[in-house]
Amino acid sequence: MVRSRPVLVLNTGSSSIKYALYNFGKTVACVFQGIVEGIGTPKSSVRHRNLQVEKDVKLQDLLIEDHKAGLKKLVELSNLGEGPSAKLYAVGHRCVHGGTAIKEPALITDEVKSAIERFSSLAPLHNPPTLQGITVAQELFHCPQVAVFDTAFHTTLPPQAYMYALPYKLYEELGxxxxxxxxxxxxxxxxxxxxxxxxxxxxxxxxxxxxxAGASMAVVKQGICIDTTMGVTPLEGLVMATRCGDVDPAVVEILETETGMKTADVSRMMNKESGLYGLCGDKDMRTIIQAAKDGSKRHGLALQVFVHRIRKYLGAYLVELGGEVDALVFSAGIGEASGYIRGMVCEGLERFGIQIDEQENKDGKIGVKEIQSKSSKIKVLVIPTDEELSIAQQTVEVVDSQ
Known part of the structure; x- marks a missing residue:
């Protein structure tokens, strides 16, 4: 008889908890998923969906005082204290930054928690809430807890890809x-x-x-990640919903001198008020595309800047692979849903062996699909991502290996 192994996945933000429960038996099934938002405010809300009975629960205008209260609300809505989920096999935590200390998913120990805290300066919006979520989960759920790091996949980057041309001591002393x-x-x-x-x-x-909304690219050579667009923080690289991506760092000094902005103000602007939103006042790609089609020059410009940055990195990555590419893979909200953006990214690349089929690439056809033309030398795939399932799978692997 195959043992049932319920695994709870938690993604803890400063004022939110995104969660999902997966049951590992003969097959892997998502039992429920949801999000607690607005923690610490009188406008807290909960969206909870039980996928076994297709039942949705939406609660608004609550006062969920802290993350412990948020997790208790999760337990209440999901009946985690009853039935097959009463004893969790493990809890998997999404952790943004492990720095150089942790290169793979890890069973949470005092040493792992210390490492997460040590690198909080590199992810001040993410690591501290994650630590808080871990502490609360350890109080509520007496089972193994695993930290799965966003940075782990990229620890294979070679030095020429991960080093900045800054004084070397900044790498040695501050990471x-x-x-x-x-x-x-x-x-x-x-x-x-x-x-x-x-x-x-x-x-x-x-x-x-x-x-x-957050956007990045990565290039894998013989199964190993050799480069990616994001940097010491998720701000570097592509244009995103509200993040500017690559920008001349001298802009910071110019803004401080000319406008009186402080460094924290500039950082907030670059993370929260820039990107697509900064260029055209909108951050939903569907709205931007329609406005551009309707003649809005600023929305059209935002689209062009967004795609130009992607194509620039695509060219660099084609060079890094020497033209030997098995596939381009599009994913996440825009990558999965917008044939319009995929078409713009791949336009005119026939001489590089990349050509898409317009019919296969149409919007609205959500799911795994191949969208390259018959004459394309390189496959072009659309694959919906599932970060929560990946965290659950990695969590089981870590616990099973103990």
Whole structure:
């Protein structure tokens, strides 16, 4: 008889908890999923969906005082104290930054918690809430807890890809280097691509496009990540919903001198008020595309800047792979849903062996699909990502190995 192993996945933010429960038995099934938002405010809300009975619960205008109260609300709505989920096999935590200290998913110990805290300066918006979530989960759920790091997938980057041309002591003393993020998504996509292409991971050369509100790209050579667009924080690289991506760092000094802004103000602007939103006042790609089609020059400009940055990195990654590419893989909200953006990214690349089929690439056809034309030398895949499932799978692997 196959043992049932319920695994709870937690993604803890400063004022939110995103969660999902997966049951590992003969097959893997998602039992429920949801999000607690607005923690610490009188406008807290909960969206909870039981996938076994297709039942949705939405609660609004609550006062969920802290993360412990948020997790208790999760327990209440999901009946975690009853039935097959009463005893969790493990809890998996999404952790953004492990720095150079942790290169793979890890059973949470005092040493692991110390490492998460040590690198909080590199992810001040993410690591402290994660630590808080871990502490609360350890109080409520007496089972193994595992930290799964966004940076882990990118620890294979060679020095020439991760080093900044800054004084070397900044790397030695402060750990300032490129780390990369969205690693949990990339690991999931690499595994699915291997299955779809019927080729071992270690033989695959792939360029990945994780295009959502947060956007990045990564290039894998023979199954190993050799470069990615994000840096010491998720701000570097592509244009995103509200993040500017690559920008001349001298802009910071100019803004401080000319406007009186402080460094923290500039950082907030670059993270929260820039990107697509900064260029055109909108951050939903569907709205931007429609406005551009309707003649809005600023929305059209935002689209062009967004795609130009992607194509610039695509060209660099084609060079890094020497043109030997098995597939381009599009994923995340925009990458999965917008044939319009995929078409713009791949336009005019026939001489590089990349050509998409317009019919296969149409919007609205959500799910795994191949969208390259018959004459394309390089496959172009759309693969929906599932970061929560990836965290759950990695959590089980860690606990099973103990």
């Amino acid at each position: 300032i280097r490129r780390y990369g993020f969205h690693g949990t998504s990339y690991l999931f996509l690499l595994t699915r691509a291997s299955e779809l292409l019927k080729k071992p991971k270690e033989e695959l050369n792939i360029i990945f496009f994780h295009l959502g």
